[in-house]
Amino acid sequence: MSQDPDYYWTISLNLSQVLNDIGVNEKMILKRRRMVLLREIMAHSRYGLLGTNISLYHFGSQSEGSITIGLCSDSDALICDSAFIVIQDWSEWQPGRDNLLMIQDETTSPGYCLLQCLRDDEPLPLHTALLDHEPDRYHTVSRGNVLMKNTAHRDFGLAGSVINGPASSRQGSPGCCDQDFVRAFHCKSWPVEAQPWLLQQGIGRWPTEEMKRYCETTGCFVVPVSSKNGQNEDLEWRISTSHAERCLMFSLNITQLRCYILMKMILKTFINPQCDGVLSSFMCKTVLFHCIQNTCSKNWVQSNLLPCLMCCLTVLQNFVRQENCPNLMLPENNLMARRISPHNKLRIIEILQKIIQSKGRALLKIPIDDLGTRLQVKINMGEAFQYHETPGQMYAKISTELLINITKCISVSYKFLLGSMHDGNEMVYERLSDFTLTLTRMYRAMGFNSLEKSALKLFAPLLSSSLGSVIASHDIYTTHSISPEALSWFSVGLNSDVASGRLKLASALCCVGDMEKAVFVLRNIEEMYDLNTVEPVCDCYDHPQYYVRQGFINKCNTGHEELIQHNTAFCVRFLQCEICCVPKELQYEMFRSTQEDRLERNEISDVWMDWAVVDSLPNLYFLQYKTYGSLQRVADQQCALAKLVTTIETERNLGHRETALNLLGQCMEQENQHIDALRCYMISLKIRARNNAANFLSVDFFMYYSTCRNLH
Structure with a gap:
């Protein structure tokens, strides 16, 4: 079939269609990036609210959209500590800061540097006498x-992470990708080594002058890892232009991105399993950059995808043959230096040669995302296989993963900010007020359709609900009422999701004795909470997400982050200073830990254990049980109890099932069903x-039950 003059055109179009079917298209890539x-x-906002020097960036495949479901790419996060500033010239020195001077000399490898510590009171080197008598783990x-x-x-390992070279790696919870965190320092100025790249102009007239000007403004990072050729293993820092690289990736057209993804699939299927994983996806990205820069832009069209891929593989083969893959912006930095053994070199060249000579047939053997089978069906080389997922199913699957990830990020941000509140009630009130007012000012200052505005809308309502609850708790304690101020903040927080904000309001109303209003709010929640489409969300700890309901998956494909308001339900979190807004049955959760228990806890990740936390749906039915009981609506009360039992038994994605069971047990005690309790x-x-x-609760139960038996 390869003798057909239209062969490459036909295969390219079919291959493009297959990649479109598995989610490599403009719409899904933009959705991933968003x-x-x-x-x-x-992440920037929550660190900023806490006044820390930390900034977090998501670089790599996830943020570029250069992945598929089957490639299972990690999430790469760079954690930048702005307490330190890296400078390349003495004129950039800043007083009162930890200044680090970038040094490159005959001992440093290309693309790497040393960091010299400077004084913070005047632009002079830090005196060596400071370390004469005191060994220091940070300096030499x-x-x-x-x-x-x-x-x-x-x-700098995070909770639940494993140190892996310069990265702190953490396994993702089910349904979420693994995460790699790398610490870095930022340098505002563009690397001196990369200055020539700004002046180059390739055949493809890419990158544009405008892109280069932007890249120059992003400066660079220094990452704590030395080169394989370096003489200073403990002292070298790698210069990273991640911001600029992301700019370049965002400029690529769909054919170029598809070419990159195909290269990664080839790497994962044919090369790395046989060659000790010596080639990296970053090498493939670098190859792609070189090819785009040195070829005519009109070549990068869907009908020419296969020739573009062959071009990239040929360049990769030449780089391996020369054992030199020059970093695009720092060309003296050879990404392949001392990475490839003679045996692997010959093997890689041989594998690449076979793939190139196959004129695309090798792609039929790629199992990732059923790419080979799908391509075979497209070009009518085999029977029509029905077992692989349809494009619509693939898009829904991707959209679901993205929405779950963003909801977990909201939950983490909320927990992160609440976890910073260790002071008294008045201090918590002041801090929450500062947070919400700061977010409000930031929100008003942003453009109408800005991404920043959308991000703040996602987690600001949760903080508003907590502020309303803190104020209401104080109101109930002092005046046994809920002030207009508290109600106003509750109102702002109602639409964070389907249930949690409204449940905090209903809980406060229940505790103040306004049962009729509480019933009204709870009825409204139940009407909104579609059991077929609403997914519970909890990120208090890593727990398996066994099942995502099909109705939720279908909804995820219809929009972006705005779906959170109508299709997710966060767990409900109460700080101890909100105790007067918490029914007595749930108050036990605030005191769940003995001194011995506390020794087993992680100070950061287990901070929620000092709060009362419950999943939205069990909390809804429990509050209905309480309010209907108070109003002597027995039939409605028993119906709510039955729904609480059913939820605990059938809802597989509860994050706090033990809390729901504790509430149910206390309900059973009130029903005099002691064995069930x-x-x-x-x-x-x-x-x-x-x-x-x-x-x-079980000890109290035994004591009460024993007392009753003795009385009888």
Whole structure:
């Protein structure tokens, strides 16, 4: 068939269609980028609210949209500590800051540098005498200079993570990708080594002058990792132009992105399994950049995808043959230096040659996303296979993963900010007020359709609900009423999601004794909470997401982050200073931990264990049970109790099932069904043996039950 003069044209179009079917198209790529950038903005906002020097950036495949479901790419996050500033010229020195001077000399590898520590009171080197008598894990003296070590700045592991070279790697919860966190410092000026790139102009007239001017403004990062050729293993820092690279990736057309994704699939299928994983996706990206820069732009069209791919593979083969893959912006930095053994070199060249000579037939053997089978069907070389997912199903699957990721990010941001509140009630009130007012000012200052505005709209309502609840708790304690101020903040927080904001309001109304209004709010929640489409969301800890309901998946394909308001339900979180807005049955959760339990807790990730936290749906039915009981609406009360039982038994994605069981147990006690109550506590303890209020509830139950028996 390859003798057909239209062969490459036909295969290219079919291949383009296959990639479109698995989600590599403009719409899905833009959706991926939007969701990842929203997460990035939320992270910037929460660190900014806390007044920290941290900025978080999502670089790599996830933010570029250069992935598929089957490629299973990690999420790469760069954590920049702006307490340190890296300078390349003494004129950039700033007083009162930790200034680090970038040094490149005969001992440093291309694309790498040393960081010399400077004084913060005047632009002079830090004196070596400071380290004469005190060994320092962060610094060392070399050739008369105080230099920053790279090793100490790798060891910043996050909860649940494993240190892997310069990265802190954390396994993603089910349904979410794994995460790699790399610490870095920022340098505002463009790397001196990369200055020539700004002046180059290739055949493809890419990047444009405008793009280069933007790239220059992004400066660079320094990452704590040395080169394989370096003489200073503990002292070298890699210069990274990640911001500029993301700009270049965002400028690519769909054919160029598809070419890159195909290269990664080839790498994963044919090369790395046989060659010790010596080639990286960043090398493929670099090859693509070189090819785009040195070929005519009109070649990069869908009908020419296969020849473009062959061109990239040929360039990759030549780089391997020469053992030199020059970084696009820092060409002296050879990405393949000392990475490829003679055996692997010959093997890679041989594999690439076979793929190139196959004129596309090798692609039929790629199992990732059923690419080979799909292509075979498109070009009528085999029977029509029906087992692979349709394009619509693939798009829905991608959209679902993106929406779940963004909701978990909102939940994390909310937990992160609440977790910073360790002071008294008045201080919590002031801090929440500062947060909400700061977010309001930021929101008003942003453009009408800005991405930043969309990001703030996602988690600001949750903070408003908490502020309303803190104020209401104080109101109830002092005046046994809820002030207009509290109600106003509750109102702002109602639309964070389907249920959690409204549940906080209903809980406060219940505690103040306004049962009729509480019933009205709860009825409204139940009408909005479509059991077929609403997905519970909790990120208090890593727990498996066993199942995503089909109705939610279908909804995810119809929009972006605005779906969160109508199709997700966050868990409901109460700080201890909100205790007067918490029914007594739920208050036990605030005191779930004994001193012994606390020794088993992680100080950061388990901060929620000092709060009362419950999933929205069980909380809805529990509050209905309480309010209907108070109003002596027995039939409605029993219906709510039955729904609470059903939810605990059938909803597989509850994050706080043990809490729901504890509430159910107390309901059963009120129903005088003592054996059922005890059973609830025992099941709860099987789910979470420590840091569980059931430990106290079951003891109280036994004491009460024994007393009753003795009286009789």
